[in-house]
Amino acid sequence: MSRTVPSPALEDSLVARHGEAQRARIHRGVAQVAALWREEDGDLAAFVTEHFVSDPARLDATLARLEQALEQLDGHLNEVSRELRRPTDLDLGPLLPVDPLLAAYDPSAHVTEDLFRAKVGFVALLNFPLTTLAERMERGPGFTRAQWAEARLTGRFSRRVPAEVKQAEARASSDADLYIAEYNLWMHHLVDAAGHRLFPKGMRLISHWNLRDELKSRYADKEGVAKQRMIVQVMERIVTQTIPAAVIDNPRVDWDPFTNTVRPAPEEEVEADAPQRPVATDGAREDDVRYAKLLAQFQAARREDPYVPVAPTAIARSFELGRELPETRVKALLEQVLTSPLVPRVARLIEQRLGRPLEPQDLWYAGFKASGSRPEAELDALTRQRYPSAEAFARDMPRMLQALGFSKEKAAFLADHIRVDPARGAGHAMQAMRRGDFPRLRTRVGPGGMDYKGYNIAVHEMGHNVEQVFSLYEVDHTLLAGVPNNAFTEALAFVFQARDLELLGQAKPDAASERERVLNDFWQTWEIAGVALVDVAVWHWMYEHPEATPAQLREAVVRISQETWDRYYAPVLGGKGTPLLGIYSHMISYPLYLADYPLGHLIAFQIEEHLQKSGHLGKEFERMASQGALTPDVWMTKATGAPVSAEPLLRATEAALTH
Incomplete structure (x- = not known):
């Protein structure tokens, strides 16, 4: 990875050929190429002499040709990848042993390196500017559409990661994704201390999405609290990996998640179409599979670090390159919601409606939604x-x-x-x-x-x-x-x-239901903001402990989840020391993704506020979405008139509470 240093004579010769007016472009382009040029790439001077473009019309044509070619390349490889993943992504019946192997293969892993070896990437870097996030944030509002296209073109060639590193990341991601996709629980086979079955026969829920949604749906159920508490107990067992391995996706055993005992299900209680599963009742916990999958994702991502000096960790790449929002700014936005004095006020309102003190499951309170009052x-x-x-x-x-x-x-x-x-x-x-x-x-x-x-x-x-x-x-x-x-x-x-x-044909919202929507958005943002902080904190811990075992990672995730809960949630919901925030499956299958949800809620609220003023959802949605991949604040300002902010949600929540 040693850097090639171009001679001043090379730049002078190009200036002599293309004119003094091109000196700045030549200096920038040659430096951008040299930063990623390797000895095996050949003669740097010969390449830049042949491929530097100064004629504006030819430069525009080069941009258009690269744009067209990359669209076809990316698009067709995406289709190939989708087809390879089809059996693992879709409900098409039992998997063949070869299916996970095909799903783990990433046909695009070699593309960037191949484009560098073919010198296509270097043509882009030689002729178009490579911008930093700071430059895009500062100068982006004044960019033309062509300048944005140039920035996105060179951005894809800002780093040169070996194909084998990208392929390893794809394998780890696919393996974790399949593990999560098959993590189901048969709810009829959860029993309480008296042997009662709280959930209907045939209910098979995936963790965490369906478990959470089932919990939310029980606010309209007179016996819902017991069911919610049982789901919380199941979630905690999953996070701590004290869940018995025998109960995962197995309808042939009954499980009391409170005592953690397992026994064979009576034949009459087994679903008629239940798949065959071994009936192990020793209660042996699932090995630390959940954390082995996460650790594998970390180790694969870590191999990329040396090749991205501008963002030398997966965390930095997630924020600086992926979101184009600094980690410090995102955390500040999340903490602005988490520590808002509006939280206890909304909590008191929920408590009044429920007629009981709040409990950990009320993290997912659904009573503000119209569906929350419907069975x-x-x-x-x-x-x-x-x-x-x-x-x-x-x-x-x-x-x-x-x-x-x-x-x-x-x-x-x-x-x-x-x-x-x-x-x-x-x-x-x-x-x-x-x-x-x-x-x-x-x-x-x-x-x-x-x-x-x-x-x-x-x-x-x-x-x-x-x-x-x-x-x-x-x-x-x-x-x-x-x-x-x-x-x-x-x-x-x-x-x-x-x-x-x-x-579904239900009533459109009136003023009262609109206030309920605001309160629901606020509570959902508060809920997922803490989960996002846990996700990021876990990755910081892994970087601080790169040789950790799955068991050590499990202990760390549980501790981080508990500490985050105790700081932000226990004062409102109780449950001191619960690891509940660690339940989100995204932590395992989509690492460092979770911050996008609270950000998404804040952004959605700004968009909703604009849509209400305009009154034209269809036209405005189309206008916003067709702006393309600008930086966040530029996109949001063009879409709604203001940069990304938590203030609109907080102002509206205050108004909703006042009414």
Whole structure:
């Protein structure tokens, strides 16, 4: 990785050839190339002499050609990867032993290095400016669209990571993702001390998404508190890895999560279509698999550190390169919500409504949402009847999109450009990366149809997909395809998800329900902000203890989760010392992603505030999404008139509480 140092004579010769007016561009371009040039790349002087472009028309043509070529390259490789992952991502039946191996293969892992070896990456660095985050934040508001495209072009060549390092990261990610996708619990087989079964037969919930959503749904249940407490106990067992290995995705054993005892389930209680599983009842806990998967992700990511001097840790890459928001600023935004004096005021309101002191499960209080007062079974009946299959959801998308405010023609265009598949896991959206391909909406559909949890997730993923269509097909430069970072696509998805009941034919919100929406957004942001801090703190701990074992990592995650809970949540919810914040599956399968959710809530609220003023969801959503991948504050200022901030949510929460 030794750096090549170009001679001053080389720059002088290029200036003599292209003119003094090009000196600054020559100096910058040669330096950018030299920083990543290796001895095996050949003759640096010959390369820059041949490929430096000074003619403006030829420079524009070079940018356009690279943009077109990279769109096709990225897009087709994305399609290959999607096909390799199809059996592990979709609910297509039992996996073959070879399927996880195919899913772990990343066909794009070699692309950046191949483009450097083919000198394509060096052509980009020689002729277009490589900007720092500080420069983009300072000068970005004045960039032309072409300048933004140039910045995104060179940004992809800002580091040169060996293909074997990227492939190792892909294998670790795929392995963790499959582990999480198959982490289900059969709720009918949870029993209390008296042997009572609190949940209906056939309910199979994935951790953590479905467990959390089931907990949230029980606020409309007269016996819901006992069920919620049991789910919290299950979650704590998962985090501490004291869960018996025999109960994971096994409907043939009963488990009391409080005493942690396991016994064979009576034959009459076993689901008719239950898969065959060994009936081990020794209660042996799951090995530290959860933390072995996380540790493998860390070790794979750590191998990339030496190749990215501008962001030499996965944490820095997550914030500086991924989000384009400094870690300190993100933490400050989260802590502004976590420590807000509005938290105890909202908590008191929840306590009044529940008629009891708050408990740890109330981290996920759902009573502000209209669905929180509706029995889950009632909502399930609605969605199962309407969506017996993924195809039925796809057929209904044009109607839903029109109901959201898109014109009939635009709704048809969007529905034609989105494909819906049944998910093996909880559900997700998969973007397309070239025009001519289509984003995928993956959602879970049970044997009896799509339940409300699956529907709610599907509406969220539809929001992702609509953004993905607009930010690919309607952006003026495909180098700008997408949005600033994951928090923005989450925010736009939240806009759809917040209207899921309207799309089922329920009443549109009035002033009172709008205040409830604000309080719900605030509480959800408060909830996930602490989870995000745990995620980041765990990665800092791993960097401080790079030789840690899975058991040591487990102890650290539990401790960090407990300390974060005790600082921000115990004063409001009690439960001192609970490791509950460590339950989120993203920590294992999507490391360092969780901060995008509270950021997404803040961004979504700013977007919602703007949409209410404009009154045109469809047109404004399209305008915002088609801006493309600008930096966060530039995108937000163009979209809503102000940079990313927590203040709009806090102001609105204060107003909602006052009313």
